[in-house]
Amino acid sequence: MTHKSSSAYTISIIGVLGALLIMQAYIPMVGYIRIIPGLPAISTMHLTVIMAGVILGVRGGAGLGLMWGVISLVKAYTDATDPLTLLLFQNPVIAIIPRVMVGIVAGAIFNHIAPSVLHGVGATVKMIAAGVAGALTNTALVILFTWLFFAHNATQVLAGANAANLWWLLMVAFATNAALETLMAGVVTPVIGQGLMRFKR
Incomplete structure (x- = not known):
């Protein structure tokens, strides 16, 4: 692939994935799927950011992750659908940093572990690992930052929570989301990736 065609490919993928993120964010039940009322919806937007990391590398993944984070922040202020989202994602650190790290982790795993393996079974294994790690990164960092910012006033986040048990209650609250988002990432990433x-050959 020539430099010119490589640049065109990169720009095309960024445009497509960026447009997909916007559609996921604002079309109901596409980017955010609500199963349990009152708790954050299950996201599919991490799939787009993970795909950016795999296809475009760390920088591309971070860029699409930043876009997702900004969208999360804007939606928390303008279109929050549950109290927990309203509380957590109006914080720029919670809204943006975990999303950026999703793209960085996915990009690093796929592109810097056995970097010459880009196709076949080996690439599939790397894509599964990138998808699973990216999804878990988002959940883990959201929980970590929530604990750091709200441990002193844990009842704001969850009824009955305190500084000692907030971490565990958050893990339980996000368990369904984490499991489903990780499963989706592990399956979808290699299929689409x-x-x-093939177009990069």
């Missing part, structure tokens, strides 16, 4: 990687 392998198709997109």
